Amino acid sequence: MIRVMDKTLQHPEGHEARAMDQVTFRSDTVLSDVHLLLPNAHHLMTRLNSVGQPVFLSRFRILREEEQKEACSPSEEESHCRLDEDGDLEVVRKPAETAQGRATAHPVILSQAEGAISDEEEEEEEEYGEMDVIKIEHTMATPLEDVGKQIWRGAFLLSDFILSNPAAFTGATVLELGAGTGLASIVMASVAKTVYCTDVGEDLLRMCQRNVHLNQHYIAASDECGVKVRQLDWTADDFLTDADSEFGWSEDEVSDLHDNTTVIIAADVCYDDDLTDALFRTLYRICSNLRHSSTAYISIEKRLNFTLRHMDVSCEAYDHFRRCLEQITELREKEMRFTVSPVSCSFPQFFQYERVNQLELWKVSAFPFPTQCSSTSSRNHGENDATLKTNPESRSKS
Template identity: 50%
Template sequence: MDEVTFKSDTVLSDVHLYTPNQRHLMVRLNSMRQPVFLSQFQLVWNQDPRIDSGTQGDDHRAVPTEETPAGTGSTGSPPGSSCSSEGSPTQAGADVTGQEGAGAQLDEDGDLDVVRRPRAPSDPDPVWPLRDKVHPMILTQEEDEVLGDKARESSTHDIIRIEHTMATPLEDVGKQVWRGALLLADYILFQWDLFQGRTVLELGAGTGLASVVAATLAQTVYCTDVGADLLAMCQQNLALNSHLTGSGGSVVKVRELDWRKDELCTDPEAPFSWSEEEISDLYNHTTILLAAEVPVFLPTVFYDDDLTDALFKTLLRLTHRLQNACVAILSVEKRLNFTLSHLDVTCEAYDHFRACLRQLEQLRDGPLRFAVEPVEASFPQRLVYERIRQLELWKIFVEPVR
C-alpha cells in the first residue's frame, strides 16, 4: 500500500496522522475488508520524572538523563513487571519549561529570541536534542526485517503491539488508536499500585490498548465494546501482547457490553457473550472502571451526546450492581470546533460531558455517593505521543452512603 487515500466521510487519528506514507504497510484485511495495520508503541522507562512529568504543553523536547531505578513506586517500572530500561532510548514527551537556562534569551540587538521546536530532524543546528517524530512505526508481516536485531531483543519487555485501522468511516473510529487511550495507559503505569491484583472493567475499549496495559498489573480485566469485528481486534491485540499480560498470571476477557442495553448478553450462541460465572465475578470483584476518549465522539466534527448519556447511564447501572466501592477513570480530549450557531470556537461535547459529571456528583437520593475530581496530567510519560493541554483525566469515586 503505497499511499493512504481519504474520503469525505473518513477520519484519521492524530496518533497515525503524521506517519510517513512509506510506512503505511498493512498486515491483513479484517472481516469488513478494511486494511489492518500493526503499530508498535515503545514503553520508555529511563526518564527522569522531574523532566517527563510536566508534559502538558506544545513543547516536547527530550533531554538525556540518568536512568530512573525500577521498583521506586510511581517514578520507575512497576515492581514485578518485566519491563527493562536497558537499551531504551531516552525519548518521551518532556517539557523542560522551568529548567536551568529557561530565562528570557535576547539576541545581539536586545530583542527577545524565542526558541521554537524544530519542525523536523533535518532542521539545521537545533537548539535541543531532538526526539523522534511523533508517530508509531507501522510494521509489515516481515516484522523482523523492519525492527532489526536491537529492537527484537527489547520487544519482549517494552513494546506494545496494536493492530488497528486508519482513515475509518465515522462509525468505526474505535478501530483506531487515540491519544486519550495513551494518556490513560500512562496513568495506569504511574498508579500501578492502584491496579495491582484488582479486577478492572474497561468500557468502550476500542483497540484494547488500555486493557493491555491494565492486564500487566491487574488480576482480571474485562475488555468490553460492541461489534464482533472490533471485539475480534481487541482479542487479537491481547494475543499479540500475551508476553506482557500473561507474565503475572492475569486473566483478560473480551466481552460485549452495549451501553444502550440494560443487561449483559448471555446468549451462548452470540460471540463474546457473558457466562453467569463471569457476570458474578464482574459484580463481586470489580473496583476499577476505565473509559478512554470521553465525551463519546465521531471526530473531528461530529459528537454524539446521546452516546455520552448512554455511557453515564451505564456507569450508574454498573456501580449500583457492584458489591464494592470503586473508582472510574475517564480520559477526555477537548476538541474545539467553529460552529455557525455560535459563530465562535466552542466545544459543546466537552460542555455536555462536564454537565454529566456535575449531575452525577449532585445525586443525593440513592444508595451511592459520587465524588468527581480532575487528575493533574503531571505524571511521567511512558509512551511517545503528544500530551497536549486538551487531554484530561477525571476520576469518579463511588462509595455507599452511610
C-alpha cells in the first residue's frame, strides 16, 4: 500500500505552507504520473540531488490477495476521453470526498536523516512484516533528461507482472534496461538469481544503488548474486569495462550476462524517438550475443498529447514504439528471429496505483540459430543495426 504522510512547514509570518510550495519548476520540468494523482499532498524532503530537485523516500507495501480486489482501477467510463457537444475535451473529475479518501493509497514519505516512522507505520510493519515493504528513494519532478529518477506507472505494471508469475523468473539471470530508481529490478531480485540493473548517469545509478541497499531484506541474494547496478549506454557499442568506474562491468560479469541471461525487462522507457531507436538496437545487439533464447518484457504507457502538427490528440512516442516492434520482427536475419505479442494486463495488482487502460505490456522473444557461421553473423548484425535506425522510408511505410 502506498500513502502520503502529511507534513507542513512554518513560514516566518506564522502561517503554514506546504513543503512542495518551495520547489521551483522549470519549463521542461516533468511530473511523475504516480504523484499527479494527489497534487495537493504534503511531502517531506530528505535531500536535494545534483540538479536541485527534492529527493524523497517512499514505502511501497505489497498488497495481500484480499486487498488486490480493492486496488484503485479506473472504470471504463473514466478511462476514456469524452467530448462535449462542441467537441471539447471533457475532463471527468472525481468528488472531493473520494480524493480525500484515497490518501491511504499513496507513498509514506520518511525522513532519511532520522529514519523514524510513525506509530501507525510501525503497527503496519508488525502486522504485515518487513518483507511486504519496499523502500524507494526518488524524485517527484525532474527536467526531461532526468526522468529516470522518478517512479512511473509502467514500473508498477511490470512489477505486478513479475509478482504474478514468479515461477517464470525463479533462478533466472535478468537484465533491466533503463532501470531508473530500480523498482522493477528489486522486485525481480526476490525470485531471480542475478539481476543486472542498468542505466546511465552516475547520480541516477548511485540513487539506484542506494535503493538496492535499502531493500536487502527483500532481495533474495547470495554472495555472488542479487542486484548488480551497472552502466549501460544504449548509444555506445559495447559495455563500460573501465576498472576505475564505479559502475563498470567486469569481464566475468559480461561473460555471465551473455552465457546465462534469458530475461530482459524495461519499464516506461519509450518517450523519445531517438532513445526508442537506441533501445531496440541495444536489445537486438544483446539478444544476438546471448547463448540462450531470451524474452524481453517492455511496459509502456500511451500518453495523449495535443500536437500542432496533427491539430489533434496523438501518441507519437507510442506510435514510434509500435513501428519499432514491427521492424524488429521484419528483420532479414539468418541467425536471429524475433516475435512480438501483447501481454494481457489482467494479472493481479500487487501495488496500489492507478492502472489506466493506456498501460500496456509487450513480449519480445528472440530465438537464435547457432548453426550459422560467425562471418554471416557479423555481416547480418551490421546490416540490421542500420535497419533498426528507423530511416524515413520505413517510417512512412509503417
